Amino acid sequence: MQYVPFGSLGFDISRLGFGCMRLPTVTGEDCKTSIDVPRAVKLIRAGIDGGINYVDTAYPYHGGQSELVVGEALRDGYRERVKLATKLPCWAVKTRQDMDRLLDEQLKKLQVPYVDFYLLHALGKDRWEKMKALGALEFLDSAVKDGRIKYPSFSFHDEYPVFEDIINSYDWVMAQIQYNYLDIHHQAGMKGIELAKKRGVSLVVMEPLRGGALAKPSQDIQAIIDAHPEKRSAVEWAFRFVGDEPQIATMLSGMSDEKQLEENLELFDRVKVKGLSEADHALIKALREGYQKRMPIGCTGCRYCMPCPHGVDIPGLFRSYNEANMFDQLDRYPRRYEEYVRDGEDVSKCVKCGLCEKACPQHLPIRDWLQTVHKAGAADK
Numbered sequence: 001m002q003y004v005p006f007g008s009l010g011f012d013i014s015r016l017g018f019g020c021m022r023l024p025t026v027t028g029e030d031c032k033t034s035i036d037v038p039r040a041v042k043l044i045r046a047g048i049d050g051g052i053n054y055v056d057t058a059y060p061y062h063g064g065q066s067e068l069v070v071g072e073a074l075r076d077g078y079r080e081r082v083k084l085a086t087k088l089p090c091w092a093v094k095t096r097q098d099m100d101r102l103l104d105e106q107l108k109k110l111q112v113p114y115v116d117f118y119l120l121h122a123l124g125k126d127r128w129e130k131m132k133a134l135g136a137l138e139f140l141d142s143a144v145k146d147g148r149i150k151y152p153s154f155s156f157h158d159e160y161p162v163f164e165d166i167i168n169s170y171d172w173v174m175a176q177i178q179y180n181y182l183d184i185h186h187q188a189g190m191k192g193i194e195l196a197k198k199r200g201v202s203l204v205v206m207e208p209l210r211g212g213a214l215a216k217p218s219q220d221i222q223a224i225i226d227a228h229p230e231k232r233s234a235v236e237w238a239f240r241f242v243g244d245e246p247q248i249a250t251m252l253s254g255m256s257d258e259k260q261l262e263e264n265l266e267l268f269d270r271v272k273v274k275g276l277s278e279a280d281h282a283l284i285k286a287l288r289e290g291y292q293k294r295m296p297i298g299c300t301g302c303r304y305c306m307p308c309p310h311g312v313d314i315p316g317l318f319r320s321y322n323e324a325n326m327f328d329q330l331d332r333y334p335r336r337y338e339e340y341v342r343d344g345e346d347v348s349k350c351v352k353c354g355l356c357e358k359a360c361p362q363h364l365p366i367r368d369w370l371q372t373v374h375k376a377g378a379a380d381k
């Protein structure tokens with residue numbers, strides 16, 4: 001296991017952190033079903049015995065069970081061996097008092113008097129505005145003062161300008177961002193990493209394997225990997241890419257079985273800061289291009305087409321459809337599409353006015369592509 005100093009906090013952190021969102025379950029399938037508790041406890045402890053010293057959980061993981069299981073796993077002396085992170089479920093907060101109540105409930109579930117990192121969970125523009133207005137920053141200050149949390153932090157899911165606003169608004173210790181070799185310009189992205197560097201905010205990365213998608217390369221992607229002189233797995237390349245960046249203290253992987261844990265513990269001996277050679281960078285670039293070739297719609301996500309006057313989330317729909325193609329997951333696309341229907345942002349709202357096409361710098365036939373997306377996703381196709 002490689003370790004690096006966690007910013008200027010005065011301790012070293014393992015480059016691999018244990019993400020407790022995908023613990024082994026009784027059915028072995030849906031991560032929302034019941035956790036296989038004895039197995040999960042053993043798995044988390046095996047990770048710590050193998051050198052992991054950062055454990056990440058959150059209020060909603062596994063329908064609220066993850067914090068309870070992490071609490072169990074960290075008994076018997078394991079708590080003292082790790083830095084523990086959990087997150088305030090901002091969506092459940094209606095008042096300033098709710099913040100104290102939820103934190104107290106979480107500490108009880110985790111069986112600890114304090115957590116090291118406490119994150120405002122999944123901040124985006126609206127949630128950030130709401131949390132600020134409700135006094136979340138004063139709450140973090142007071143929870144540091146009374147010893148229930150050590151390091152106020154946030155996790156982030158929105159566009160870069162929102163990240164900039166949040167990071168410039170408070171003395172954050174850490175930000176948790178989604179980052180992997182395909183998402184370098186998505187959400188906080190590389191720009192966000194540079195800004196965090198300037199602000200002295202350490203980063204923790206979630207979804208370094210894109211939730212597992214980068215671990216299952218298609219034949220054409222595997223061929224790119226096989227052409228590199230060093231024989232490494234798709235998983236190792238994805239971790240090594242994230243690990244190359246010095247601003248990133250640790251990266252979380254939600255390991256769901258013993259084999260994954262064993263493999264990851266072994267390969268994190270080689271995940272080094274600035275550890276990629278020129279040839280390695282060329283491979284990563286080729287992988288990125290390989291995935292891009294699998295994207296049918298040439299949308300760059302510039303959002304010139306937005307806002308659609310009828311509420312269709314054009315770049316969102318195109319991105320999700322492209323992703324389904326990139327990772328051979330078209331069979332699962334209708335489930336994803338349902339989320340757009342639920343939010344009233346799906347293609348059925350399109351009146352074919354064509355304003356989007358006039359604005360598109362790529363001159364995409366947006367209306368035709370929307371119909372293709374609708375056919376792939378909608379129940380009435």
Ligand SMILES: NC(=O)c1ccc[n+]([C@@H]2O[C@H](COP(=O)([O-])OP(=O)(O)OC[C@H]3O[C@@H](n4cnc5c(N)ncnc54)[C@H](OP(=O)(O)O)[C@@H]3O)[C@@H](O)[C@H]2O)c1
Nearest residue numbers: 019020021155206207208209210211212215252253254260
């Ligand atoms: N704050 C937030 O808003 C937020 C959001 C998302 C995640 N998180 C945190 O970040 C953590 C990391 O995200 P993530 O779980 O999506 O990370 P990830 O590493 O991108 O994906 C984890 C998945 O990758 C696959 N995997 C891991 N190691 C593997 C290996 N050696 N070989 C093959 N497949 C492997 C497994 O998928 P299969 O089981 O399908 O094979 C595993 O469930 C989460 O667990 C959670 O703690 C936070």
